[in-house]
Amino acid sequence: MPTVDRGMLIRCVEAATLAPSLHNSQPWRFRIDGETVEVYADPARRLEVLDPHGRELTISVGAALFTLRAAIRDAGWIPAVEAYPDPDEPDLVARVRPEQPAEPSPEAHELATAISRRHTNRRPFSSAVVPADVVDKLRDAAVHEGARLTVADRASRTVIVSLGRAAADRLRGRGGYFAELNRWTRPLPGRLDGIPAHAMGPWDALERIPMRDFGVVMSQPSRHGEEFEPYPTIAVLTTVGDAPAQWLQAGQALQRILLVATRLNLATTPISQPVEIPSIRDVLSDPRTDRWAQMVIRLGYGAPAAATPRRPVAEVLIAQSS
Template sequence: MEPLSREEVLTCVEAAVRAPSIHNTQPWLFLHEDDRIEVHADPSRRLPSVDPQGRALHLSLGAAVLNLCLGVAAAGRRPFLDLLPAAGDERHVATVTAEGPYAMDDEDRALYEAIPVRRTSRRPFLDAPVDPQALRRLEEAALLQGGELKFADEPERELLLSLVRTADERRKDDFAYRAELRTWTTDDPYREDGVPLEAMGPGSRDGAVPVRVFTPELERDVREFESEPVIAVLSAVGGDSPADWLRAGQALQRVLLEATRLGLATGLFTQPMEHADLRDLLADPAGRTHVQAILRFGHAAEGTSLTARRSAEDVIARGRPLPLRPTRLG
């Protein structure tokens, strides 16, 4: 196949790095060879306290993989995705090959155009209903990537939010956890990773919509959030392995891009996923699905700034990254 040009690679990787990642750690590296772009995990950006299994790391990488595939398609080439292609190298999580000429359809073109404006909000949403047809579109977006998005009724919503509160309460005196959050929280306007202080958002009055506290030592405003938040659970269909987490990350990103396209604001809760016993409370008795994230949807009451990203030049490897042996990321 015809090799990708340097300009095409940079454009594709620029799309990939706009993916969401756990605490904006951006745990990825890319390697270009001819018509292929490899995606590798960067273990120096793992969060051993917050994410000991590497599950959230793989979700982040899966989201970047979806953006990369959309970037290749936008370049006029058909993307072919191979997950975990290198036996014995769990750091090499995916290879996207740019095959023959390809005409992107309107749906995917709209998703690609949503990549640079998608953002996650920790702020209050308007107390206004979300169109049920939009919710169905979000469910369909998850299904297209092999995931399942299920919207919670009122009792389920209260259970989910209570699990988020419980997870936060457990971690409030966890030194290692707090140290990790401080490491990835920044007030440096020149830093290109981490979560900036202005993105933290206010606290929720009475904890109605629990928002993760990154900096408990800093006082923050307390505001009223929406009275009936729209909450959904995103699950992987099938197993609960690194490959399933990568697929769930693709489903998550497609849902987030579709929400952006529909003019909806999105929020993300991962705290209960960090505790095995809390995650078990959400388990499917039949074992058909495995919960990966809790999402919140609504109409933005105020704007949210984009968080910084490292440039494509900074995350394209100059040589092949060394494989990880024998330590497992998953």
């Protein structure tokens, strides 16, 4: 029987820090208490302009929570998760405990090996179509986490990318937008967060796909235009309800989808501008049925993307109080 020791839990926390987060803000902290890992949101790392309510912060922490679960599963344990266990402590997002020993299935193992291979890919993808059986697996990943992934058909894809462009324009007019982008865009000497120049990717020369304005304020000569795939595969991740519990669910679903996609050799780009402008988010949602768009994801095939930096595990671990 595998043992739960602090070293194993630290390795799982280290894996969790490889999760995606808005502008690589890494808004999480962890505390190991005996055999339990507590996952905390770090509100000091919230992006005030883009994310006034902390929705994307919670999605990012949810992605780290899913990654922690996947790493614990791969270490030979089925994790028990208690979300928001203490109403008096809203930043304590979850308690996770390796509960029952069980060999990981080959799928669980493959999912865990995708953790370090998954990177946001902002380069043009090939024009190859994402096959229906692959789309089904991504949909299943969302359902597994209590969310829904809808891959846009031809007509709605055109609408979603144009909504994305409209959202990007609106954000450019929001006070503090560029200053905040600048704070999270490299070069950031000595920092192990934010977006490095190598990860920004080119502009879409035809200005169709709403790539984020990384690098605008840095006047990066390296950020040139390139032609992107003419018919991007675009999917929308939704949840029923729009409170922190569902944001957390959306983050876990997002990371399960991204890891399954990575396992299937797909390239992925989370695109969140359309859900950062409330009136545009409403169009992608169905308020009548309380179904809310949480994220747009671009999927396809492309050359592998490189890793971005992470803060060391010692920096995200809260020291034991006793």
